[in-house]
Each structure stands twice: as C-alpha cells, then as structure tokens.
Amino acid sequence: MAHLHSSGWFHLSAAHLRTLLMVGSAGMALLVMRLRVKAAEKPASRKKIVMPPLGMSTGFLMFAMPWMRFDLRIALAAFAAGLLLSLPLIRTSRFEVRDGEVYLQRSKAFLLVLIGLFALRIVLHEAVGQYLSLAQTGSVLFVLAYGMMAPWRAAMWVGYQKVRRTLTEEG
Template structure:
C-alpha cells in the first residue's frame, strides 16, 4: 500500500498529522471543560476510536504479539497519569471537568513522547506496523482513562443525589 512512497516522507507526514490531531484534541478538551459532563460524553470517544481497529484488516498494519503487549503496557501507564489528573466538580448543580493546569502539558508531553518514539523506531519498524502499535497504545490509554472518568463521574453523581 505504501510501497511507492519513501518511508521518511510517511514518517514526516504522519508526525505532522499527529501534531495537528494532538492540537485539535487539546482545544476540544479545553472547550469541553466549559460544558457539563455526561456518561455519554465520557464514553463516546472510545467507541468512536474503536472503529480505527479496522486498520488491522490490512496486513501492513498488523503487529506481533510482543509489540501488542508493549503498546498496551505503555498505554496503561499513560492512562494512569490521565486518570490521576482528571477530576470533576459540581457547579450550578451540574458536573463539570475540573480545569487542570497540568492537562495541556500532559497532552503536549504525550505528543512529544510519541514523536520521539516514532523517530526512534522509524528505521526498525515498517510505517504501517508503527501506526498499528500507536493505535494500540492510544486505545490502551483512552479506554482505561474513560472508564476511570466514568467511575469518578458516577460516584460524584451518586453523592450529589444523596446529598
């Protein structure tokens, strides 16, 4: 599929795309903090992202079992950071994400880390394989984070009803 395009062009193109997507995600998250949260808003991103797993239909995106374990492990480590920094607050009887000064830095840090990893592994892994690993890493980070957010949200929601 990518045989006619030199790999360094693919690496540069996907890195630029990742930077744009990361910037977009940052602005979306910062804007979302101004609106009340709901269970639906918490759960939509993992469901929407899960469609990306269709990439594994194509051979060039498939990764070895050890690479899957590595990507999942790294994603879980990153999710712990995101879970720890995601907090809710009640304002005007609605639940909002608490604005965290650390969140933009965490997102930018994760993006920079991703670019560094991509640069380091670009010579040893195929571009498609690398894309598959980063999808697995991102999904392994997003799903536990959102489940953690949902648990915190439900606890706060329940305590608000009781109070």
C-alpha cells in the same frame, strides 16, 4: 521530494511522508487540547465519557489488512505502555459540581500531560519506525493510544458516577 508520478498522482518520499504525518499529528494534538479545554466549559455526561473509546475501537479493523499487523508481544507491550501512560491522565482528570451539573475540572497539569504525551509519541514513532514499516508503526501507536484511552475513560466513568451520586444525594 514530492513530484508528479507518471500515473498523474503526486509521489511522496518516505521522509516527506513521515514529516507530513508528524505535522498532521501536531495538528491533531492541538485540536485535542482545544477540545479538552472547550469540554470543561460544558457539563460532562456518560455519553461524552464512553463515546471516544467506543469510536476509537473501530480502528482495530485496520488489523484486517495484513500489512498493518505485527507480533502479538509488541501489541501486548504497546497496550501495557498505554496502561502505564494513562496514569497521569487519570490523576489530572477530576470532576466538580457547578450550578447543579457535573463538569470536568480545568487543569493546567492536564494540558502539560497532553503535551508531554505528544512529545513521547514523536519519540516513540521514530524509535519504533526504525524496526517496523510505517503502517505497522501507526498500528503499534494506535494500540498504545487505546491502552491509554480505555483505562482513562474507565476511571473518568467511575469518578463521574461518584460525583453524580453525591449530587443526587444532596439534591
């Protein structure tokens, strides 16, 4: 239960903190889905493709803190799982030309993939959380997410470049 700590700060039990993190994760997942739908309404650009993995890469600074670290084999497994989980994202992210501009195609399958990945994230959070601290669990899931983001965005870059090339050849 949350209560006022003697220091004047609220204290959350581990169970309440996990619940709060899950609710926050659900909120972030809904925000990402909304942003993806909105992104399909505006032309794509190289910057929009490259910036998310570059911005996310600053998260690796968390490993400067000893309590965030875990075994390298777990990191490699999490990254490999991310690579595998990037495949549905890659398959459902296509570009098209509209009004002389390159757009990301809207896809119901893409939203279903995002929902499925979020559900899997919850299951993995609970499974990994049985063996690692809350901070380490967050670190593992960050590595997994980066393992999904980097190849997905690399594939988007290639697809975007192909569509841009055809657009310049035609025009």
